[in-house]
Amino acid sequence: MRLLHLSLLFSAFTLVLNAQNPMFPEWTAPVFQNGQPLPHPFSGGINAPQFSTADLNNDGLDDIVVFERAGDKVLTFLRSSLTGELIYAPEYACLFPKLNDWALLRDYNQDGAPDIFCASTQQGSQEIQVFRGYY
Secondary structure, X not given: OHHHHHHHHHHHHHHHHHXXXXXXXXXXXXXXXXXXXOOOOOOOOOOOEEEEEEOXXXXXXXXXXXXXXXXXXXXEEEEOOOOOOEEEOHHHHOOOOOOOOOEEEEOOXXXXXXXXXXXXXXXXXXXXXXXXXXX
């Protein structure tokens, strides 16, 4: 009986330890430094970025897509047509497929929409995968 109680106790601790969620929610709140608002306070730190330019919202201006290789995260920034300033736009990042290892955006087929070149998601082989862009 004692062995049963010990095994239940250890399994309960194991369940608690494995119940942590590795995904972090997107946060939005105004952040100020010296009375001035910070433009991108929650866009995250960048360790191993790959930068690509692409017109994400089809407004004729080049926006910025950052693929963070350390964490396989996509960060998207839209260029303001009024000021030219980059504005953090996480709502565009969720439109990207799951990417890992590396990713670059290039308009390979010259249709005006950026195409995604990335590492293949197939395990065990090193191949390039291409997603055709569209608006």
